[in-house]
Amino acid sequence: MLFKMAFRNLLRNKRRTLLTSLMMIGGYTFISMSLALVNGSYGQIISAFTEQYTGHVQVANNDFVENPSLQKTIAHYNDRINEIEKNDLVRIVAPRIYSEALLYSKNKTFGAEIVGIDPKREMDATHYDKRIFEGIPFDKDDTNYKAIIGKKIAKILSAKIGEDIVLISQGADGSIANDIFKIVGIIGTEQEGKDDYRVYLPLKTAAEFYTLYGRVHELSIHLKDFNKARNFAQNLHFTDKNLIARPWQIVESDFYRAMNADQRANNISIFILILMVGVGILNTILMSTLERTREFGVLKALGTLPKQLFSLILMEGIFLSLICTAVGLIFSLSLNYYLTKNGIVFSEPIPVAGTTISELRAQISLDSYLYPTLLIILTTLLATLYPGIKSSKIGVSEALREI
Amino acid sequence: MDEIIFDVKNVTKIFGETEETKVNALKNVKLEIHRGEFTAFVGPSGSGKSTLLNVMSGFDTPSSGHVFLSNKEIDKMSGNELSNFRRDHIGFIFQSYNLIPVLTVKENVEYVMTLQNIDKDERDRKVSQYLKSVGLEGKENRYPSQLSGGQQQRVAVARAMVSNPDIVIADEPTANLDSKTGTDLIDMMLELNEKFGTTFIFSTHDPIIMKKAKRLITLKDGQIVSDETK
Numbered sequence: 001m002l003f004k005m006a007f008r009n010l011l012r013n014k015r016r017t018l019l020t021s022l023m024m025i026g027g028y029t030f031i032s033m034s035l036a037l038v039n040g041s042y043g044q045i046i047s048a049f050t051e052q053y054t055g056h057v058q059v060a061n062n063d064f065v066e067n068p069s070l071q072k073t074i075a076h077y078n079d080r081i082n083e084i085e086k087n088d089l090v091r092i093v094a095p096r097i098y099s100e101a102l103l104y105s106k107n108k109t110f111g112a113e114i115v116g117i118d119p120k121r122e123m124d125a126t127h128y129d130k131r132i133f134e135g136i137p138f139d140k141d142d143t144n145y146k147a148i149i150g151k152k153i154a155k156i157l158s159a160k161i162g163e164d165i166v167l168i169s170q171g172a173d174g175s176i177a178n179d180i181f182k183i184v185g186i187i188g189t190e191q192e193g194k195d196d197y198r199v200y201l202p203l204k205t206a207a208e209f210y211t212l213y214g215r216v217h218e219l220s221i222h223l224k225d226f227n228k229a230r231n232f233a234q235n236l237h238f239t240d241k242n243l244i245a246r247p248w249q250i251v252e253s254d255f256y257r258a259m260n261a262d263q264r265a266n267n268i269s270i271f272i273l274i275l276m277v278g279v280g281i282l283n284t285i286l287m288s289t290l291e292r293t294r295e296f297g298v299l300k301a302l303g304t305l306p307k308q309l310f311s312l313i314l315m316e317g318i319f320l321s322l323i324c325t326a327v328g329l330i331f332s333l334s335l336n337y338y339l340t341k342n343g344i345v346f347s348e349p350i351p352v353a354g355t356t357i358s359e360l361r362a363q364i365s366l367d368s369y370l371y372p373t374l375l376i377i378l379t380t381l382l383a384t385l386y387p388g389i390k391s392s393k394i395g396v397s398e399a400l401r402e403i
Numbered sequence: 404m405d406e407i408i409f410d411v412k413n414v415t416k417i418f419g420e421t422e423e424t425k426v427n428a429l430k431n432v433k434l435e436i437h438r439g440e441f442t443a444f445v446g447p448s449g450s451g452k453s454t455l456l457n458v459m460s461g462f463d464t465p466s467s468g469h470v471f472l473s474n475k476e477i478d479k480m481s482g483n484e485l486s487n488f489r490r491d492h493i494g495f496i497f498q499s500y501n502l503i504p505v506l507t508v509k510e511n512v513e514y515v516m517t518l519q520n521i522d523k524d525e526r527d528r529k530v531s532q533y534l535k536s537v538g539l540e541g542k543e544n545r546y547p548s549q550l551s552g553g554q555q556q557r558v559a560v561a562r563a564m565v566s567n568p569d570i571v572i573a574d575e576p577t578a579n580l581d582s583k584t585g586t587d588l589i590d591m592m593l594e595l596n597e598k599f600g601t602t603f604i605f606s607t608h609d610p611i612i613m614k615k616a617k618r619l620i621t622l623k624d625g626q627i628v629s630d631e632t633k
Contacts, residue, residue, distance in 0.1 A: 001510065001517040008505035298501040301462065302562075303490020303518050305483055397462040400497070 116206025297399025
């Protein structure tokens, strides 16, 4: 009977129930859509960032990141790559050499970061060729003295494609390294990024230049799913105890912290929305219970126990939240499906963390539905507690005196 | 008729906490109600009729004194004990009917029986019997808003009586009814009193009830000033 009463009570003031339902359904759909878009956009940004530069896991000498040195290398790197690529989670591994050099061109000099890359692997891993806005990428097995320079360097040195550039540095054996390289490409995107002040060399050429035969400084591992980076890094062990695997969250800790801070800001927006929905529900339930004070007095006079009265009010809240959650689920499933297929296309690409995104696509995950469901139901329960307790404790004679 | 069903012993009820606001609504009231009586409390407004009914129903606790219903001291009961006791021993009829608007006539009448966990067949049988007794057969599925005031009060009577309470307490049951409907209602309650032996206590200003009551207790300034059995 209480079940029946709770359900019918919701239909007593149809307009009020409809308005509250609209608020709850709207709240559910908005939270679900926000989470799906946040998951989608974070996925896009992380994917773009890690796949353009860092990779998902990096293997290097254990303090190479903190104190880089030409001598802190990974020996027999091809064996390591073969070993790592046996794992099904791995898409590709890209070896890299890192150092610095003084560049000289047309009586101008500039200190730049030198990155030796395996042209074929780097193309598969980071698609560096797509960031070359002038010139061409290296040949797949390039061993020539070619260089792709960052766009800022090109500007500073007034260097152009086909011109020569001199690199002066020190080899790993202590010798002076200096040679002439032909500029074959200028790299960089419209936004500022790591490429701007870098010079890329073919790996074998860089190894020869720095006398690092068979050795590299870093293995950049690209996984099929970036979400598995932490676990993968934790489980990756080497016989050479000087080597360590770090997930992108540690390697790019500033970027990771920025993403987390953004996520926290987003959580605050969702919390404010939940608070608004909660206050709306509290208002509805409170209004609906206050205007029924006399009726509660009658129910108590007839022998209804306080806990039964409390259950009645709680049931009303639960019914309302379940119905709204079901409707909200249908709406958000449709909306999120549309946003995964079509996304929100920006009129201009937006720069984010050194990369750009031109559209926002939702990513459907269980979280996008589980959290709003739990939040709406829990918020309703919380909002129902006060009116429920208040009504169940009311004295019969006091309630019957209510008009 | 000799069994004492209600025993009110030296009950005093004081409202208000300060000397200025203090109202002595009942003053040392002593009263015994016997099973099967058809009793009316009469008196001017503020005489203490409703307060006495509230104390006897367990809606209010006395400031001093004791109230026994079927030898159970109700003023000492906890909230849940009192709810259960009211459910099983007292039926209520209110001045403004107080039916549950979201329940049909049938559901209103069977409400107390569902609280008592009486099975459905038994509930259906008794609802049918009492709705027939109050002349509302065929209106089981109507909602209170679809009934007249007199019909609503008849539903309230059926609701109050259907669970076979020891006593039915009615607070001015005819106050919102026209005289014809009021008379019909009182006649019906008298008939039920005689048919089922249910004890009725009224508070009233209604001369019809005063006329038809078998015992008339007059209150004034919180005290019983006369107790007349016809």
